[in-house]
Amino acid sequence: MNKIKSIGALVGTLGFGIAPLAHAAPGMGQAAKAGFSIVSATPKTLSSANAVAADKTSTPGTVSADKKTLTFSGKTVRLVAHSGPANDMLSYRIDGLRNPTLVVPAGATIKALYINTDDDMTHNLRFGAQHAAAAPSVGTPNLAHKTETAFHAADVTLRAPSKPGTYYYFCTIPGHAPGGMWGTVRIR
Numbered sequence: 001m002n003k004i005k006s007i008g009a010l011v012g013t014l015g016f017g018i019a020p021l022a023h024a025a026p027g028m029g030q031a032a033k034a035g036f037s038i039v040s041a042t043p044k045t046l047s048s049a050n051a052v053a054a055d056k057t058s059t060p061g062t063v064s065a066d067k068k069t070l071t072f073s074g075k076t077v078r079l080v081a082h083s084g085p086a087n088d089m090l091s092y093r094i095d096g097l098r099n100p101t102l103v104v105p106a107g108a109t110i111k112a113l114y115i116n117t118d119d120d121m122t123h124n125l126r127f128g129a130q131h132a133a134a135a136p137s138v139g140t141p142n143l144a145h146k147t148e149t150a151f152h153a154a155d156v157t158l159r160a161p162s163k164p165g166t167y168y169y170f171c172t173i174p175g176h177a178p179g180g181m182w183g184t185v186r187i188r
């Protein structure tokens with residue numbers, strides 16, 4: 001059981017699964033348990049200028065008055081996420097909001113770009129039904145901290161769960177989600 005789980009986690013962590021993962025049963029199980037399924041994952045490096053330009057590609061969500069919730073109504077949602085700033089490293093910024101709750105239609109296609117802007121820590125951006133490091137999840141591979149000239153990033157395309165409910169995005173690096181690096185995805 002543990003062995004099967006760890007293979008599933010490995011497949012999930014690599015994040016290169018192409019749906020349908022007909023040849024990789026653990027990956028399919030992973031996706032089923034995570035709620036989200038991964039369509040593609042493309043690691044990349046971005047210059048500072050390209051990272052700024054990428055920010056402008058996000059789908060404008062409706063921001064709640066308390067600035068804690070971003071609501072999307074379309075069937076395709078483009079998210080651009082960054083690591084938190086130096087004084088709040090264990091968090092994300094999405095459209096400038098700290099760990100916002102994302103409200104997304106069931107079955108929507110989520111095109112997420114995560115840019116690790118942290119200068120000394122590896123992070124990832126994963127989606128699942130729980131926000132514990134060992135829980136099934138899909139999303140980006142681990143992305144090293146930025147260098148002097150580039151940011152490590154990954155573009156992932158995910159299918160949102162078809163079942164309405166509460167899900168999460170989070171970082172699976174040990175200690176990061178418990179330290180605050182997570183947010184809620186409300187599927188409706």
Ligand SMILES: [Cu+2]
Nearest residue numbers: 123171173176
């Ligand atoms: Cu992290």
